Amino acid sequence: MPRIAYFGPQGTFTEQAARVLAAAEDELLPVETIGAALSAVRDGECDAACVPVENSVEGPVSATLDGLAERAPLVATAEALLPVHFSVLTREDVGTVRTVASHPHALAQVREWIERNLPEARTVVSSSTAAAAVAVQRGEYDAAVTAPVAVEHYPLRVLATEVADVADARTRFLLLRPPGRLPEPTGADRTSIVAAAANRTGALAELLAELATRGINLTRLDARPIKGNFGLYRFFIDFEGHVAETRIGDALAALRRRCNNVRFLGSHPRADGVEATIDPGAANQDFDEAFDWVAAVRAGSSA
Amino acid sequence: MPRIAYFGPQGTFTEQAARVLAAAEDELLPVETIGAALSAVRDGECDAACVPVENSVEGPVSATLDGLAERAPLVATAEALLPVHFSVLTREDVGTVRTVASHPHALAQVREWIERNLPEARTVVSSSTAAAAVAVQRGEYDAAVTAPVAVEHYPLRVLATEVADVADARTRFLLLRPPGRLPEPTGADRTSIVAAAANRTGALAELLAELATRGINLTRLDARPIKGNFGLYRFFIDFEGHVAETRIGDALAALRRRCNNVRFLGSHPRADGVEATIDPGAANQDFDEAFDWVAAVRAGSSA
Structure with a gap:
C-alpha cells in the first residue's frame, strides 16, 4: 500500500491537501516537521510527501524550499490549492471565550475576526492549529482556530466556520516523490x-x-x-x-x-x-x- | 526629543538594532507589532521606526515588506546588521531545565543546541523572545531563549550566550522615516x-x-x-x-x-x-x- 508522509499533526490543512492528492488506497502518515516528511521519502520509508509550498498571505514556506534545494533530489508530481479559511472550535462547557489558541500564522489571518466576534478573548500561540485543538480539549484554553478537517479528529463544538480576514487567501501544496516517471x-x-x-x-x-x-x-x-x-x-x-x-x-x-x-x-x-x-x-x-x-x-x- | 518606535517588547533583537541606529538623545519606544511601528511614523507620533527586514536563515520579514508597499511612503535612511546568537536565561532556583520557551523562529535556530545541551527539555512557543523571559520570571517555564539584550530588562541567570545552530546568521534592520532629506x-x-x-x-x-x-x-x-x-x-x-x-x-x-x-x-x-x-x-x-x-x-x- 503506497504510503504518503504529510506535515502533521492530524487535523491540519496539510492533511486536507494530502487527502486531495492521495489515491483511495494510499496510507497517510503524519510526521512532525516538513524536513521529516521529505526525509521519509528520501530514506524510502514513504513513497511520497505532501507539504505546503506557498501561501498567498504569508508567502513561501521556507522549510519546503530549503528542503528541496539540498540533499537527494525530489520532484513535485502534483499540486493542490486550498482556500485558507478556519474553523473556531470550543468545548461544550465554554460560555464566554476568554482565550483563543492557534499557530501564529493562523492567528495573524483571523485577528480582525477575533476582535469583532470574541472581543473578550486574548490570543495564545501554539505549535500548530491541531495542538491548539488538543489544548482546548484538555481545558487549557477556551477556543482554537483550526483547519476545517480538525473537527473530525478532535470532537469539539464548532463555533464558526469559513473564518478569514483576507478573502481568497490560498495555500498551495506539493506532492513530492523521488525522480521517476x-x-x-x-x-x-x-x-x-x-x-x-x-x-x-x-x-x-x-x-x-x-x-x-x-x-x-x-x-x-x-x-x-x-x-x-x-x-x-x-x-x-x-x-x-x-x-x-x-x-x-x-x-x-x-x-x-x-x-x-x-x-x-x-x-x-x-x-x-x-x-x-x-x-x-x-x-x-x-x-x-x-x-x-x-x-x-x-x-x-x-x- | 526625537522618538523612535521599534518592534518590541523591550529586550528583543530589534531593541538592540534601535540602540545601534539611534542617536544618544533619541527616545526609544517599544510597540507591539511591525505595523504599529510604521503607523507611529505615518501618524506623526514618532520620528522614525526601527524594524527587521531580512534574516539570513528565515528570509524576508513579510510584515515589513508588505507595510512598506502600502499606505503613505516611508524611506529607509540607515540599516543595521546584527549577528543572530541567543542567550539562554533561567531562574536562580532552576536545577535541571525541563522546559525552554521562545518565539518559534528563535527555537528553530537553536534546536540542535537544545538537543545537545538540554536533553531533558521540551520546547514551548511564546509570542516573542522577551515574552519567554517574562514567563520564566513568573515560574511558568524553566528557561528562555532570548536576545542578548534581554538580560538587562529581565534579571535572570545567564545559562549560555552566543547560542546559534547556524554560524554567521544575521538579521538586517532598517530605520524608516517619512520622505525628506x-x-x-x-x-x-x-x-x-x-x-x-x-x-x-x-x-x-x-x-x-x-x-x-x-x-x-x-x-x-x-x-x-x-x-x-x-x-x-x-x-x-x-x-x-x-x-x-x-x-x-x-x-x-x-x-x-x-x-x-x-x-x-x-x-x-x-x-x-x-x-x-x-x-x-x-x-x-x-x-x-x-x-x-x-x-x-x-x-x-x-x-
Missing part, C-alpha cells in the same frame, strides 16, 4: 526549478532572459538566502509549461549551461487549470520546425 | 524599491535588464504575493548605489516608465561597508560624460 503534459502545467545565480551584475537578469526570450511565462520567483552565506541567494522559479515540451526543454538546457547548480523540481498539472500563454513564434511547433530547419540546413537540403 | 552617498550604499511587474511573459526579466544593462548589481530580490490576488506579486529589489548618483537615477527613471507603481524605499550606507561594483563604462562619470555628449550633439557643438 513524470506526469503527462496537459497544456496547463507548471515546471519548477531552483538555481543559484552567479554573484555578479546581471546574472539573474540573464537567467530570466533565457525564459523570457523563449516566451515562457513565470508564475513565481522566490529568493532564499543560502544558509551561512549572508548575501548569497538561491532562486526558486516556477513557470508555465512541462519539461516534455520542446520549448521548456530548450530553456532548461540553457539554464543548465549558465548555472552549474540548477535542479529540476518537477513538471505537473496546475491545480487552477490555467493554460500556458504561448507568444507568437514560441509554440512547441515553432521550436520543432526551427530545429528541423537547422537539421535540414546541416544536411544540405535547405538554406 | 536623504543620507549623503558614500560609495558603499544600498537603494531599495518595490514594484509590481506587469503580469505578462518577460516583464520581470525586462525590469531587471534595466538595472543589468546599466551595470547595477542587485543585492536582494523578494517576491511577495499581493493580498487577495493569488498569483500576482510585488518585487522588492535592493541594489548597490545611491539615488543621487547619475547611473542610479537613470535606472530609476527607466523603471518608473516601465511600472506605473514603482516606489522608492530609500538610499543609505550599507552596514557591511561593501563598496559598489562598477562595470566598465557604467561609472557615474561615464554616464555624466555620455549625457554631456548628447547635449553637445543637440547643441550642434559635437557629433
Whole structure:
C-alpha cells in the first residue's frame, strides 16, 4: 500500500491537501516537521510527501524550499490549492471565550475576526492549529482556530466556520516523490526549478532572459538566502509549461549551461487549470520546425 | 526629543538594532507589532521606526515588506546588521531545565543546541523572545531563549550566550522615516524599491535588464504575493548605489516608465561597508560624460 508522509499533526490543512492528492488506497502518515516528511521519502520509508509550498498571505514556506534545494533530489508530481479559511472550535462547557489558541500564522489571518466576534478573548500561540485543538480539549484554553478537517479528529463544538480576514487567501501544496516517471503534459502545467545565480551584475537578469526570450511565462520567483552565506541567494522559479515540451526543454538546457547548480523540481498539472500563454513564434511547433530547419540546413537540403 | 518606535517588547533583537541606529538623545519606544511601528511614523507620533527586514536563515520579514508597499511612503535612511546568537536565561532556583520557551523562529535556530545541551527539555512557543523571559520570571517555564539584550530588562541567570545552530546568521534592520532629506552617498550604499511587474511573459526579466544593462548589481530580490490576488506579486529589489548618483537615477527613471507603481524605499550606507561594483563604462562619470555628449550633439557643438 503506497504510503504518503504529510506535515502533521492530524487535523491540519496539510492533511486536507494530502487527502486531495492521495489515491483511495494510499496510507497517510503524519510526521512532525516538513524536513521529516521529505526525509521519509528520501530514506524510502514513504513513497511520497505532501507539504505546503506557498501561501498567498504569508508567502513561501521556507522549510519546503530549503528542503528541496539540498540533499537527494525530489520532484513535485502534483499540486493542490486550498482556500485558507478556519474553523473556531470550543468545548461544550465554554460560555464566554476568554482565550483563543492557534499557530501564529493562523492567528495573524483571523485577528480582525477575533476582535469583532470574541472581543473578550486574548490570543495564545501554539505549535500548530491541531495542538491548539488538543489544548482546548484538555481545558487549557477556551477556543482554537483550526483547519476545517480538525473537527473530525478532535470532537469539539464548532463555533464558526469559513473564518478569514483576507478573502481568497490560498495555500498551495506539493506532492513530492523521488525522480521517476513524470506526469503527462496537459497544456496547463507548471515546471519548477531552483538555481543559484552567479554573484555578479546581471546574472539573474540573464537567467530570466533565457525564459523570457523563449516566451515562457513565470508564475513565481522566490529568493532564499543560502544558509551561512549572508548575501548569497538561491532562486526558486516556477513557470508555465512541462519539461516534455520542446520549448521548456530548450530553456532548461540553457539554464543548465549558465548555472552549474540548477535542479529540476518537477513538471505537473496546475491545480487552477490555467493554460500556458504561448507568444507568437514560441509554440512547441515553432521550436520543432526551427530545429528541423537547422537539421535540414546541416544536411544540405535547405538554406 | 526625537522618538523612535521599534518592534518590541523591550529586550528583543530589534531593541538592540534601535540602540545601534539611534542617536544618544533619541527616545526609544517599544510597540507591539511591525505595523504599529510604521503607523507611529505615518501618524506623526514618532520620528522614525526601527524594524527587521531580512534574516539570513528565515528570509524576508513579510510584515515589513508588505507595510512598506502600502499606505503613505516611508524611506529607509540607515540599516543595521546584527549577528543572530541567543542567550539562554533561567531562574536562580532552576536545577535541571525541563522546559525552554521562545518565539518559534528563535527555537528553530537553536534546536540542535537544545538537543545537545538540554536533553531533558521540551520546547514551548511564546509570542516573542522577551515574552519567554517574562514567563520564566513568573515560574511558568524553566528557561528562555532570548536576545542578548534581554538580560538587562529581565534579571535572570545567564545559562549560555552566543547560542546559534547556524554560524554567521544575521538579521538586517532598517530605520524608516517619512520622505525628506536623504543620507549623503558614500560609495558603499544600498537603494531599495518595490514594484509590481506587469503580469505578462518577460516583464520581470525586462525590469531587471534595466538595472543589468546599466551595470547595477542587485543585492536582494523578494517576491511577495499581493493580498487577495493569488498569483500576482510585488518585487522588492535592493541594489548597490545611491539615488543621487547619475547611473542610479537613470535606472530609476527607466523603471518608473516601465511600472506605473514603482516606489522608492530609500538610499543609505550599507552596514557591511561593501563598496559598489562598477562595470566598465557604467561609472557615474561615464554616464555624466555620455549625457554631456548628447547635449553637445543637440547643441550642434559635437557629433
